[in-house]
Every structure is written in C-alpha cells, then in structure tokens.
Amino acid sequence: MGIYAERPWLALYAEGQPADISPEHATMLEVFEASLAATPDAVAIRYFDGVLTFADLDAASDALAAGLAEAGFAPGDRMGLYVQNDPAFVIGLLGAWKAGGAAVAINPMNKARELTYLLTDSGATALLCLEDLYASVARGVLPETQVRTVVTCSPLDRQARDDPRVLGDVVRARPEETLDLEELLTTHAGKEPTAPAPGGEDVAILTYTSGTTGVPKGAMNTHANMVFNAEAYREWMRLTPADSVLGVAPLFHITGLVGHIAVALLAGCPLVLAHRFHPEVVMDAIREHRPTFTVGSITVFIALSGVEGVTAADFASLRTIYSGGAPIAPAVTDQFEARTGRYIHNIYGLTETNSPSHAVPMGRRAPVDPNSGALSVGVPIYNTVVRILGEDGEELPPGEIGEIATSGPQVVPGYWGKPEATAESLPGGELRTGDVGFMDEQGWFYLVDRKKDMINAAGYKVWPREVEDVLYGHPAVREAAVVGVPDPYRGETVKAFVSLKAGAAATPEELIAFAKDRMAAYKYPRSVELVDELPKTTTGKILRRELRDQSAPATPTG
Template sequence: GTLTFADLDTASDALALGLLEGGFSAGDRMGLYVQNDPAFVIGLLGAWKAGGSAVAINPMNKSAELTYLLTDSGATALLCLDELYTSVAAGVLPETSVTTVVTCSGLDHQTRADPRLFEGTSKTTPEGTVDLAGLVERYAGQQPPPVQLSGSDVGVLTYTSGTTGRPKGAMNTHSTMVFNAYTYREWMHLGPDDVVLGVAPLFHITGLIGHVAIAMLVGCPLVLAHRFQPDVVLEAIREHRPTFTVGAIAVFIALGNAAGAVREDFASLRAVYSGGAPIAPAVTDQLEEKLGVYVHNIYGLTETNSPSHGVPMGVKAPVDENSGALSVGVPVYDTVVRVLGEDGEEVPVGEVGEFATSGPQVVPGYWERPEATAESIPGGELRTGDVGFMDAQGWFFLVDRKKDMINAAGYKVWPREVEDVLYGHPAVREVAVVGIPDEVRGETVKAYVSAKPGATIDTDEVIAWAKERMAAYKYPRYVEVVDELPKTTTGKILRRELRARN
C-alpha cells in the first residue's frame, strides 16, 4: 500500500482531533507502541498537532517495561497495535495515567497480508479503544486548532536502551531532531528523488531521525515493512529500489545471507550507513564483497539524535594500525567532541579517553531526571560513556564502552579490540567478549561466538588462532559457541547478559 504526504496530513489531523476530544491537551504525551508501520508516523504528527509530544516505545516490550515507560513519561494517551493492546497493554493501563487508547492493525494501509509477517493476524478494535482508521473516517475534512510549538519543546521522548541500567527518557526537542535531519540531508546528499529504506526500528533514534525525519524533510518516499524480516525486506529492495538506508550492521549481514540475495539486488543503494553497534573492518570488507556497496560508519547516541560522527560519503574509513579499530568518522556539522581522561581534562591526540560531545543535536536533558542530566550532560556537553581516541588527522576511533573494560591481572583489555580480531576468523559470524571472574587474574577474557552458515567452530583452535594475533594478556582464555548472541532490537549486543551467565 501507499500513503501520500496528503494522506499522512489527513490521518494525523483526525488523530489529533480524536485526542483532543478525549481530553489530551498541550504538553501531554502519547505513547507510540507499534511496529514499523505508517501508524508510527501518523501518531508522531498527530501528537504534535494536538500540542503534545510522543513517547517512542519498543513493540517488543512486555508488561513491566511498558508500565515503566508509560508511568515514567506520564503518558495520558496510547496508540498501539491491536494485538499488543490485547496481549500486553490492556493489563497494565490501570496502573498508568493513560485515559485514551487508539488502536491500529499491522494490516492497515496494505493488501498483501504477507504470511511471513502477518500469519494468524486479524484486525480487531478491542473494547475500550478507538480505531485509528475509524477516526480518519469520522473527522474527514476537519482540521485541529493550530498550535504553537517552539524548537525547545520536546517532540519525542526516546528512552535509552538500558544496556547499562534503567532506561532514561532523552528529551529530543524539535530543534535537536531537525538539526540532525539536516545533517542526514547534507552529509548523504539526500533529496526528493531519493528513496529511504526503513530497516531500523522507528522507535529507535536511528529510525526516528534517519528514516522518518529525513523523509519528511526532503519529501521523499519511505519504505516500511512492519518489522525486519530479511526475505521480505530483500523483496522490498527489489521492488522499490531504495537509494539510502542506515541500520545496525546485523541488518546488512542478514540481508547478505538472505536466500537468493545477489549483488544486483543492492545496486540502487548509493548511500549506506551503519550505526548502533561497532563494525569490525573484516565485516565491512565482507559486506562490500557480498553486497557490492561500501557500508559507511556512523556514530551517535539517543542523546545526540543519531549522528555526532560520520564517515564522509564516498570515503573509506581508516583502520587504526595499533588497535585494529575502524574509524567511526569525524564530527558532523557544528559539533565539537573532546576526548577526556579520568581527571576530566583533555588527553593528547592518540590517547584513549571518554568522548564528550557538544552541538545543536545534543538533548537538553533527561525527562524529570535533573541529577542524571547534571551528571551526564554538564553544561550541555554529553559525557557519552564511550571510550576512544582521535588520531592526528582528526579521525575518531571508538574503543569501547567505559563500563565494559576488562581488568586482567592489572592490564586493560577492551572487548572491542579482541572482537575485531576474532571477526577475522573464517568461521566466526558474530562475537562478543566479556570479562569473567578469575582467581588468579581477577578477571579474564571470554569470547562468545556464533558460526557462519555451514561452518563449524573448534573452540581450542579459535583460542590458538587468537593467541597468535594479539598480546598475551588480551587473547580469550575461554570461547563458547552459541547459536545467537543476545541483542537489543536495534542490534546492540547485550554484553551484560553474557556477563550474568558467569
């Protein structure tokens, strides 16, 4: 199915009118609990037209997680898939401030009902909810009263992934979002003739800015497929011939491994970027060989509204000779990044420290968390928690998360450095390295690996292979083979879950 910008305008007008009728008022918040569906965009615009903001919610969240997000944000309205209302939301809403629930279906705005996505799915309007399509019919031709929104108003609360603790609501304002939509437009040279492929979850900052915001800014098509299913997305690529996409590296690995995928399938893509998880140089090389396109690195956080760094279009990122890390790029427009030591002072070029980022894309703070804001964003400068360095040419290299460092017999071991080496092993598909307790060394290095299709991994051989390629204190003493590594929905590997197994 296809929606025009006029269709989006009409549908979001109707949603705004429905919200206002239900008591929604300026400054209120509406949760968006849907997949990569047109309803997400309609909900975003509808909340703004009603004078409020949106709360982006992961559709994989269950009862406890949904309760926390709705309660923490103080949302008074919820737009959700009918099946998610029945299975999750209905049971938790009495514990929240939500009074208006609008439901939609993944079957809306499409006719194929592909069983790979929708097997067993039927559209319902649960009791106590209002159907989004019904609102569009009811308010056809009507417009909500005009609202005055400023750049400093919160547009979306996007919750941090929680890989290191309880999620916090980053206050993505209209100005911070628009700035990085402009960054995408200028950095990737995007315009109305482009076609954006939406492979990142729209609730995530990458999908919100790198898909929705950029498509609305330049007025180009956005291709959505409900959720990421490699075979379905591959067919969408063949049909719609997208020119730009940005997503986790796991997405591109999965597309390359999809049945029947050939280089010609990806020939329309002239700009491909990956962020959200580190990329090993070996993986970039493998993908370029398989897909025929170079995957540029991009780096940013929820708090930076997607990119703070990027590899310029048409340029291949350098690899650091010492660490083997692939550069995440250079700071984007109007952005200053300092590298700070433990004492909070800038370290010399080439030395490792924490990235501290300031620029127009940095959020003003966390929702109702003044202490966390003061700690992580002092004076408007974001302390990222990511550790890396800048070389003499101005390229930035991400070493790891500050909290993931392994202290092995007094030596600092960064998991990312070990992972980059192991990605070069011919049988390894994915890898995650963590520190585990060790009676002698305090901590020692353990690697979790998954195998490429058709490959078999001999753990002793992998340890010996790694030992030949890195310092004695770095190579993994233990290797465990798993079918899949635990990840967030955006492709970030959850090292904390692996640590918990030990």
C-alpha cells in the same frame, strides 16, 4: 568549531560537503509542511503494496489530532507509540505534534513491567498501540498509569498484500474499549487541529535509554534537535526527493526516528517500511521498491547479505549505506562489500545526540587504526565539537584514550524529570557519552568500547571490541561478543561467544589459537563458547550484559 578549529579533519568537509548548515525550519511540523506544500502527491510511505502520499499523511494526522483533542488530549500532553514499523507510527508522531503534544517512543518488545515504567515516568495520557500488544500487555497495566485515551491499530492497515512471513498470524481483534485508528480517522476526516504549533525548543519525543547503568531515562529530543540532525543526514548523504529511504532500524529508536522518518519528511522522499525486520522480507522490499539510502546496525547488513540467493544486483539501487549503533569490525565491511558491491560507511551517535555526532564523509573509506585494528567511526558532523576527556575531566591530546564528550545543536537539553541525571551526564550542555575512544592526528575518531565493558585481566586493560574485531577476521565467524568473566587467578579473564556462518565449521580451540596468534597474550580469549544466536536488542546491538550474567557464578543459597 571551538577547540578543533585548526584540526585537519576540517579539510574532509571540503570534499563536496558544506562546512556549515543552518536549518531553515525550527520544528519537525514545519519540515513536514514544507515538503507537503512542495509535492503533496509525492509518495511519503511505501508499506508492502500500500502507498501513502504526503497529502494522505497530512489528512490522517489532522484527523488523529482532532480525535485526540476531542478525547481530552491537551497541548503539552504526551502520547506513547507502542507500534512496529508501520504507517501508524508516522501518523501517530505527526498527530501528537499537531495536537500540541509530544510522543513517547516505546519498544514493541517491552513487557508489562517496562511499559508501566515508561508510561508512568513520561506521564503519558494517550497511547497508540497495536491490537495484539494491547491484548497481551497494555490492557493489564493501563489502570496503573495516567493514560486516558487508547487508540489501537493493526499491521494489516494501509496495505492489502500482507506478507505471510511477518503478518501471516495477525488476526484483527478490535478491542471494544479502545478507539480504532482507522475508524477515528474516518470519523474526524477533514477536521483541522486547533492546538498551538510547537516551538523549536519544545520536546518532540521522549526516547528512553537502555537503562544499563540504572533506570531508563527519557531523553528530551526537541524539535530543534531533530531538525538539525535531519538536515545533517540530508546534506551529508546528499538526499533529494528522487531518493528513497529503507527503514531497517526500529522507528522507536533514535536511528529510525531521525535517520528514517525525519530525513524522509525533510527530503520529501518515500520511506519504505515492512512492519518488522525479517531479512527475506526486507530483501524483497529492496528488490521491489529500489531504495537508495539506509542506515542501520551492522547485524542488519550481515543478515541481509546472508539471505540465500542474494546478489550484488539486489543492492545496486542502494548508493548509500551507513551503519551505526554497534561497533563494526573491518573484516565485516570487507565481506559485505565483496558480497554486495557496496561499501558500508560508519556512523556514530547516541539517543542523546539525536542519532549522528560522527560520520564517515561520503566517498571516503574509514581508516583502520594500525595499533588497535579498530575502524574509525568518522569525523564530527557539522557544528559539532567533540573532546576526549581523561579520568579527571582533562582534555587529552590525539592518540590518547578517554571518554568521548560531545556538544552541538543535536545534543538533548536533558532527561525528563531527572535533573540530577541531567547534571551528571550533561554538565554545561556537553554530553559525557560513557563511550571510550580517541582521535588520531588526522582528526578521525575511533570508538574503543563502553567504559563499563572494559575487562581488567590481572591489571591489564582489555577492550572487548578489539578482541571481537580479531575474531571477525576468521572466515567461519558470523558474529562475536567478548566479555569479562570471573577468574580466581587473574580476577577477570576474557571469554568469547561466537556464532558461525551457515555451513561453516570451527572449534573453540581453533578460534582461541586464531586470536592468540594475532594479539598480546593478556588479550586473547581463554575460552570460546559456540552459540546459534547472540542475544540482541531490537536495534541489533549485541547484549554483552546478558552474556556476562549467564557466565557469572551462581549465588550460593541457604
């Protein structure tokens, strides 16, 4: 545990948690094969009314690997996964590994420019793609890439009772110039892969950063990285084959990859999927399949708790709920618990840490910092060392705010094809996260904000997260985002964008007064803009950048 060996947070591990873990399996394929050998007929995926067992997944991914190899996919190659939360994503992931290669996670909301960049940067030679995404996006950009093999699939595959709310407008459109996934699996049924098995240090999947500080970078998530954090999820959340995982995070995102797919494969339990997040559809899946664990962004849980007619009984099967990916205001967790009877445990990590680096221990409630009002993101998980660094890279004592720096078995070795970016962000293997936070005397960590989001109002530092947390305390506020906007007198000033709960009412002046009564004069928002919806990523993070851009003064022309 390095410099924190004497820190009191180690005592938190004594509360029913092992102090150390040593994964038995070095690769995700070995993880899958262990669960397959133990319970081949156990359910691996529930997708609407469709069911795939571990044996079904094994047979399908074997056939895909054989088909890819026949089409020229070689060991070391990479296959893009341009798919929603469908069984095809899991089949594609396992198939790429069995063919000796790696996968490239692609956001299904990406358009031509973004898809071209990801395929070109990763050097992908194959693409598994939804039929509609092939027709609308991929077909036009593939000639500019190295992709030689395209396999298309439909969200209607592997189930019969498609939900009209998310699949009602789906029409099968089999592109003749591509390989159809289900046809490929039938043609190559019974064939076994011949490629060498991957090793622990081999790249399992490239997951791309958002590119908010430059071009997106492909984090090289290795098999060993993923296995470690899959094991961390299983042990920390105490998951067994009797559990089931609700897949609310996008599978292309690191939370979906590790907190849904990897941990379900390791625990040998079902993964519940529903194509894409639609609150009413996911609530129906919860009622029907009774999952026991999930992890997702706080906006997901705000949406679920707001579904008309929802009761605490609907959430009774979910004994464990974790939320990460975006800051959580204490008032939001309180409101969710009051509505559902379930406490949301905080969790924190990045693409480069393969999901968690910190989490609130099971059975504990995260403390709230009395000064900032921030909810703790937890304590470092197993075998993870976290430091708080000052501007000059010096280590800061408890209570002082600085950049969070993380090292451990889950931290990626670097970025694909970008040695300079690797050296800058991962000096000596320690990840400089770009997140600002602090550790208290008891060892709990608190996330203050992103370094780049800090507002400088007349020389005073204002962290948007603190202002947002205050606004979430207003009974009418559903979501809030705070940004700095140009101000001729103060340089920058604080502006809030707020969406209100259904049926609730509040004026901008009322919200400004509410915040003014609860924080220092330089912090409260000078303006509030009411909006129907805040812009978000597909993982539920609110896009402050878009809000800043639309608030910026127009650039003079002529």
